[in-house]
Structure formats: C-alpha cells, structure tokens
Amino acid sequence: xxxxxxxxxxxxxxxxxxxxxxxxxxxxxxxxxxxxxxxxxxxxxxxxxxxxxxxxxxxxxxxxxxxxxxxxxxxxxxxxxxxxxxxxxxxxxxxxxxxxxxxxxxxxxxxxxxx
Amino acid sequence: xxxxxxxxxxxxxxxxxxxxxxxxxxxxxxxxxxxxxxxxxxxxxxxxxxxxxxxxxxxxxxxxxxxxxxxxxxxxxxxxxxxxxxxxxxxxxxxxxxxxxxxxxxxxxxxxxxx
Numbered sequence: 220x221x222x223x224x225x226x227x228x229x230x231x232x233x234x235x236x237x238x239x240x241x242x243x244x245x246x247x248x249x250x251x252x253x254x255x256x257x258x259x260x261x262x263x264x265x266x267x268x269x270x271x272x273x274x275x276x277x278x279x280x281x282x283x284x285x286x287x288x289x290x291x292x293x294x295x296x297x298x299x300x301x302x303x304x305x306x307x308x309x310x311x312x313x314x315x316x317x318x319x320x321x322x323x324x325x326x327x328x329x330x331x332x333x334x
Numbered sequence: 335x336x337x338x339x340x341x342x343x344x345x346x347x348x349x350x351x352x353x354x355x356x357x358x359x360x361x362x363x364x365x366x367x368x369x370x371x372x373x374x375x376x377x378x379x380x381x382x383x384x385x386x387x388x389x390x391x392x393x394x395x396x397x398x399x400x401x402x403x404x405x406x407x408x409x410x411x412x413x414x415x416x417x418x419x420x421x422x423x424x425x426x427x428x429x430x431x432x433x434x435x436x437x438x439x440x441x442x443x444x445x446x447x448x449x
Contacts, residue, residue: 264440326376
C-alpha cells in the first residue's frame with residue numbers, strides 16, 4: 220500500500236487566492252512526522268513545513284499552514300495569498316519513528332499560479 | 335554555508351560502465367539518504383544510513399550500492415548501470431529523529447542518463 224498519497228497531479232490557483240494541496244498517509248506507528256517540500260522548475264528541494272504526530276496545534280510557517288487531521292490520516296498543505304513564485308511541484312513526505320527513519324514521499328502535485 | 339554537494343551534476347554513460355555519484359555534507363548529520371525521482375513516481379528512497387558503517391535499503395535498492403565510511407560522505411555506486419536507471423538522483427542529510435529541526439537537506443541533484 221502507498222504510504223503517502225497525493226491525489227492531485229495538477230492544480231491551478233488564481234494569484235492572491237488560497238489553495239489546498241491534499242496529502243493522506245498510511246502508518247500504524249503512533250510516532251511519525253510529516254513534511255512538505257517545494258520543488259521549483261530549477262529542481263532544488265525546499266523544505267516548507269513540518270507536523271509531528273503528537274503536535275496538538277496545526278503547524279504554520281508564514282503563508283504555509285498544515286491542516287492536520289490525525290483520525291483521517293490527512294496532512295493537507297494550505298498556501299494563502301498565492302504568489303507567482305509558488306508555481307512548483309509540492310511533495311508530501313512522512314518519516315516513521317519505528318522503521319529506522321525511512322522516508323516516504325508522495326508522487327507530488329504540480330501547482331500553477333495564474334496571474 | 336550549510337550544504338549537501340553532489341557530483342557530477344550531469345552524467346551520460348553507457349550500459350554496464352560502473353559509475354559513482356559522490357555526496358558530501360558539512361552539517362555533521364548522522365542521517366544520509368539517496369533518492370531517485372522519476373516523472374509520476376515522486377521521490378523513492380534507494381538507500382539510507384543512520385551513521386557511519388550503518389546502511390539500510392529503501393524502497394528501490396536493486397542495482398545500487400552505497401557505503402558510509404565517513405560521516406560526511408555517502409557515495410552512490412552503480413556497478414553495472416542499465417537504461418532503467420536513467421533518472422534524477424538526490425542525496426539528502428538530516429539529524430535523526432522526529433522534529434521540525436530534522437528536515438532533510440537536499441543536494442542539487444544529479445541527472446543521469448544511461449544509454
């Protein structure tokens with residue numbers, strides 16, 4: 220079974236609008252961490268935000284926030300006030316504490332911000 | 335500057351010709367990892383290492399070897415490359431464990447083409 224599922228291969232959003240990128244995960248561990256990375260067309264991987272399984276509050280980093288619903292095993296990334304520079308691939312990833320720190324990535328969502 | 339370096343950045347080779355992609359980090363991270371990125375498949379972990387002389391298989395280890403003789407270096411070895419190993423490869427490093435401080439830092443990527 221897929222550990223990380225991103226069901227939106229491509230998304231479009233109007234500049235200055237908010238957008239939600241979906242991520243669901245599969246784990247039987249109680250202790251795990253969820254990460255979001257951005258990959259612009261230049262290719263580098265940029266860390267955006269982290270949510271721990273025991274964190275009670277949803278993580279926020281500037282315009283990025285994580286809508287963490289533990290019971291549903293979802294960790295959706297919300298980007299507020301989209302900018303043209305947000306156009307990129309976005310990857311959700313998980314690290315489980317009990318599997319020797321193996322990382323699992325989703326297949327990514329390509330976001331295009333329309334002026 | 336804290337960074338992960340990979341060399342070469344681009345490589346075109348032929349089937350069966352052994353090659354090594356080097357990876358080095360200057361952040362004293364215990365954890366290092368190799369990924370391959372293919373369109374529609376996201377990033378898949380090849381091998382990872384929790385510390386010197388400790389390596390583990392990820393999801394797609396077939397056809398690859400790694401070694402971790404020093405903390406800072408984690409080379410990826412393709413003993414007999416085949417065309418299905420044509421891909422974009424990333425090296426990454428991090429502290430072990432789960433926290434927002436344990437994000438993975440990625441190298442710039444190596445684009446490998448096997449003819």
